[in-house]
Amino acid sequence: MATFTAEVFQNEYLAPNTDVVDAVVTVSVTGAPAVSTAGAATEIIIVDVSGSMNEEGGRKMAAARAATVAAIECIRDGVSFAVIGGREHAALIYPRRGLAVASNSTRGEARHLVERIEADGGTAIGTWLQLAAELTAENSNAISHAILLTDGKNQHQQPWELEQAIAACVGRFQCDCRGLGADWNVGELRKIASALLGTVDIIPDPDELSAEFTALMQHAMGKEVAGVALRLWTPQGSTIEFVRQVAPALEDLTASAVPINPLTKEYPLGAWGGDDSRDYHVRVRVPTASVGDERLAARVMLFVDSAQVAAGLVRAVWTDDEAKSTRINRQVAHYTGQAELADAIAEGLAAREAGDSETATVKLGRAVQLAHDAGNDNTVKLLGKVVDVDDPATGTVRLKREVSAIDAMTLDVRSTRTVRVKGS
Amino acid sequence: MPICPSCGESVPANARFCEACGTELRATAAVVSSPSTPTLACASCGAPAASIAADGYCGQCGMKQPAPGDHREVDLGPVAAVADIGLRHHRNEDAFAIAQVDVDGAAVRIIVVCDGVSSTADADLAAQAAANAACAILSTAAATDTATFEKLTADAIAGAQLAASAIPPKDGVTPSCTIVTGIASLADSAQASLTVGWLGDSRAYWMRGNELRQLSVDDSWATEQIAAGWTEEDAYNDTRAHSITRWLGADATELEPRIETLQVPRPSSLLLCSDGLWNYAPTTRALADRIAEQGTPASNLALARALTNFARDAGGHDNITVAIADL
Numbered sequence: 001m002a003t004f005t006a007e008v009f010q011n012e013y014l015a016p017n018t019d020v021v022d023a024v025v026t027v028s029v030t031g032a033p034a035v036s037t038a039g040a041a042t043e044i045i046i047v048d049v050s051g052s053m054n055e056e057g058g059r060k061m062a063a064a065r066a067a068t069v070a071a072i073e074c075i076r077d078g079v080s081f082a083v084i085g086g087r088e089h090a091a092l093i094y095p096r097r098g099l100a101v102a103s104n105s106t107r108g109e110a111r112h113l114v115e116r117i118e119a120d121g122g123t124a125i126g127t128w129l130q131l132a133a134e135l136t137a138e139n140s141n142a143i144s145h146a147i148l149l150t151d152g153k154n155q156h157q158q159p160w161e162l163e164q165a166i167a168a169c170v171g172r173f174q175c176d177c178r179g180l181g182a183d184w185n186v187g188e189l190r191k192i193a194s195a196l197l198g199t200v201d202i203i204p205d206p207d208e209l210s211a212e213f214t215a216l217m218q219h220a221m222g223k224e225v226a227g228v229a230l231r232l233w234t235p236q237g238s239t240i241e242f243v244r245q246v247a248p249a250l251e252d253l254t255a256s257a258v259p260i261n262p263l264t265k266e267y268p269l270g271a272w273g274g275d276d277s278r279d280y281h282v283r284v285r286v287p288t289a290s291v292g293d294e295r296l297a298a299r300v301m302l303f304v305d306s307a308q309v310a311a312g313l314v315r316a317v318w319t320d321d322e323a324k325s326t327r328i329n330r331q332v333a334h335y336t337g338q339a340e341l342a343d344a345i346a347e348g349l350a351a352r353e354a355g356d357s358e359t360a361t362v363k364l365g366r367a368v369q370l371a372h373d374a375g376n377d378n379t380v381k382l383l384g385k386v387v388d389v390d391d392p393a394t395g396t397v398r399l400k401r402e403v404s405a406i407d408a409m410t411l412d413v414r415s416t417r418t419v420r421v422k423g424s
Numbered sequence: 425m426p427i428c429p430s431c432g433e434s435v436p437a438n439a440r441f442c443e444a445c446g447t448e449l450r451a452t453a454a455v456v457s458s459p460s461t462p463t464l465a466c467a468s469c470g471a472p473a474a475s476i477a478a479d480g481y482c483g484q485c486g487m488k489q490p491a492p493g494d495h496r497e498v499d500l501g502p503v504a505a506v507a508d509i510g511l512r513h514h515r516n517e518d519a520f521a522i523a524q525v526d527v528d529g530a531a532v533r534i535i536v537v538c539d540g541v542s543s544t545a546d547a548d549l550a551a552q553a554a555a556n557a558a559c560a561i562l563s564t565a566a567a568t569d570t571a572t573f574e575k576l577t578a579d580a581i582a583g584a585q586l587a588a589s590a591i592p593p594k595d596g597v598t599p600s601c602t603i604v605t606g607i608a609s610l611a612d613s614a615q616a617s618l619t620v621g622w623l624g625d626s627r628a629y630w631m632r633g634n635e636l637r638q639l640s641v642d643d644s645w646a647t648e649q650i651a652a653g654w655t656e657e658d659a660y661n662d663t664r665a666h667s668i669t670r671w672l673g674a675d676a677t678e679l680e681p682r683i684e685t686l687q688v689p690r691p692s693s694l695l696l697c698s699d700g701l702w703n704y705a706p707t708t709r710a711l712a713d714r715i716a717e718q719g720t721p722a723s724n725l726a727l728a729r730a731l732t733n734f735a736r737d738a739g740g741h742d743n744i745t746v747a748i749a750d751l
Contacts (some may be wrong), residue, residue, distance in 0.1 A: 015683075127483035233483075233549075234486075235482075235484065235485050235486030235487075236469070236484050236485050237485070238486075263483075263484075283524065286486065287485075289487065290736075291466075291511060292510075292512075292736070293487065293488070294487070294488035295481075295485070295486045295487050295488065296481035296482075296486035296487075297486065299481075313479070313481075365708060
C-alpha cells in the first residue's frame with residue numbers, strides 16, 4: 001500500500017496588515033506496490049517519421065527505430081500499448097487499429113513493424129496527439145502515458161491547431177517529450193509536456209536515444225499510483241497567487257485548477273512512482289487579521305482517486321514581533337531563487353537571441369550567481385557553455401562569441417530543473 | 425451526591441453543614457455560573473458551528489477558534505463577565521465565577537475574579553477552583569443578612585484557599601492565584617450594601633456615571649513601597665512593582681484577606697478585574713477615562729467586552745478579566 005505524506009515548510013508569522021503567505025509543501029510517496037494491475041496501464045510511443053529524420057545519412061531514423069524497439073521491450077506483459085508514426089498526419093504503426101496487449105508475441109510483432117519504418121513527409125504534432133488521445137480513450141481507467149519524439153518544428157499545422165489538440169489531451173494521458181538535434185522548438189514541446197504533466201528534454205546525439213527511451217519507459221512502468229491530485233482549501237476572501245511544482249522541476253500549475261467547491265481547487269498531478277517526492281510552492285493572499293490572531297491560509301490535501309491520503313496546514317499568525325515576521329523560510333527562499341533562476345535564463349537567452357548582449361550578460365550573470373548559490377551545479381555547467389564565468393559568486397560573466405545551437409537549447413530546456421535545499 | 429462547594433467533599437443531599445470543613449450548606453435560589461465552552465459559531469465570521477473543523481479552524485474564514493477557555497463569557501444580565509487570554513500568554517489562567525441570588529424578592533449579586541500566577545504550573549486550575557469555591561460560599565447569603573457579608577467573605581476566601589491548595593504541585597511548583605470578591609445586597613432601593621475582599625492585585629472598583637472609585641488596595645510590592653514613602657512613579661518603574669505579596673495556594677503564608685464594607689448609592693455598578701486590564705489604565709483617572717470612552721454600552725457584557733478589547737488593543741500582555749454587576 002502506498003503511503004503519502006505532506007510536509008509544510010513556511011514562516012507562519014506575518015507582520016501586521018500583511019497578507020501574503022508562502023509555503024513549500026513536500027509530497028512524498030513510499031511503499032507503492034512493485035507491480036500494478038497490468039491492464040490498468042497504457043503506453044503510447046509517438047515517433048517522428050517525417051522526411052527530416054533521414055538527415056545525417058539516416059542516423060536519426062535508425063536511432064529512432066532502435067530506441068522505439070528498446071522502449072517496447074520494457075513494456076510489461078498485460079500493459080496496453082501502441083506505436084504511432086508522425087508525419088503531417090498520424091498513422092498507427094502497431095497494432096493496425098486500437099491498442100495491443102503486451103506479450104512476447106505482440107512485442108515481437110511491434111518490433112518487426114518498427115524496424116521497417118521509412119521516414120518521409122511533414123510534421124503536424126497536433127494530429128499525433130489527437131490519435132494518442134483516441135487510443136487512450138479505449139482504456140480510459142488506466143494510467144496512460146506517452147513518449148513523444150520529434151526532430152522538427154510543428155511546420156504543417158497552425159499554432160492554434162496544436163493548442164487545440166493539446167487541450168483535448170489534458171487529463172487523458174501524460175506525455176514526456178524529447179527533441180532530437182537542434183531543429184525543434186523548445187517552446188512547443190514545453191507547452192505539450194507542461195499541459196500533459198510530463199517532462200521535456202533535448203537529445204543532442206542520436207546515439208543517446210535508445211538509453212533515454214529505455215529510461216523513460218522503465219520510469220513509466222514504475223508509476224503505480226494514478227489519479228493523484230493536490231487540493232487546496234483557502235479561506236473566503238483569499239486568492240491563490242500561484243501553485244508551482246518546484247522540484248524536481250519548475251512547473252506552474254496555477255492555471256490547471258479545477259474548482260471542487262467555492263473554497264477548494266484541485267490541481268491534477270498525474271501518476272506517481274513507487275518512491276516519488278515532489279515539492280510545491282504555494283502562495284496565498286488572505287484577509288488580514290489582528291495581531292495575535294491565527295488564520296488557516298490553506299489546507300493542503302493530497303487526493304488519490306478522490307480519497308484524501310495526506311494533508312498539511314499553511315498557517316498565518318499575525319505578530320508585531322519583527323524578529324519573527326521578517327524571517328524567510330529556507331525552503332521558500334530557495335525555491336523563490338530557483339524560479340528567479342529559470343526566469344533569468346529564459347530572459348537572458350531571449351535577449352541574446354535578439355542581439356541585446358547587455359541584457360543577456362546581466363541576466364545570464366544573475367543566473368550563474370543564483371545557480372551557484374543554490375548549489376545547482378548542472379545549471380552552472382550548462383551556463384558555462386553560453387557564458388565565460390569570471391566570478392560565480394558575484395555573477396560576473398562575459399557572453400561567449402560562439403555558442404552552438406545545441407548548447408543554447410540544452411540550457412533553455414533544462415533551465416527549469418531545480419535542486420532541493422542543500423543538506424535537507 | 426452533592427459536594428461541598430468549599431472543600432469538595434461529598435455531602436448528604438439535605439445536609440445543612442459540610443462535615444469535613446464546616447461550611448454552611450444552605451439551599452438557595454442561586455444562579456451560579458462558571459464559564460463553560462459550548463459549541464459555538466465561528467467567533468470571527470459567524471459561520472455555523474458545523475463548519476468548524478476538528479483542528480479548530482473555521483471552514484469559511486479559516487480563523488483559528490479560541491481554545492476552550494481562551495475566551496470565556498458569562499452573561500446573567502445584571503451580572504456579566506469576560507475572561508480573555510490576551511495576546512501574549514499561551515493559556516488563559518484568569519478565572520471568574522458570578523452569581524445572582526434572589527431572597528424574598530431582593531437580589532444579592534456576587535462576583536469573584538481570580539488571576540492564576542503564570543509562573544506556576546496549573547495556575548489556571550487553581551484560579552478556577554478558587555473562584556468557584558468562593559462564589560458557591562457567597563451564594564449561601566441571605567439578602568437580609570448583610571451584617572454577615574464580612575464573615576461570609578472571609579469564609580469564601582478561606583474556602584477558595586482550600587480549593588486552590590487542593591490542586592497538586594507540578595514539577596515541584598505549587599499553583600497559586602489572586603482573588604477578589606464582591607457581594608452586594610439590593611434589598612434597599614436607594615443604596616446597596618457592598619462588601620469586597622481580596623488577596624493579591626486583582627482589583628475592585630465602584631462606579632456610577634463618570635465616577636470611579638478603587639475599593640481594593642493591591643497586595644503588591646509597589647503598593648507596599650508607596651506606603652513606605654516611595655513615589656508612585658519610582659515604585660511602578662521598578663521591575664518588582666507587580667510582584668504580589670499575598671496570594672492563594674498551598675504555599676501561601678499571608679492568608680488574612682482585606683475586607684471592606686460600604687453603603688453605596690443606587691443605581692451604580694461594581695467592577696472587578698485582573699491586572700491584565702488595569703495595567704493599561706493603572707490610575708483610577710485613566711481607567712475612568714477608558715470607561716467613559718466606551719459611551720453607554722448596551723449591557724454589562726458589552727462593557728466588559730469593550731474593556732477587554734481595549735486591553736488587547738493596548739498590547740494584551742496578560743490575561744484579561746472584567747466582571748461587572750449592577751447595583
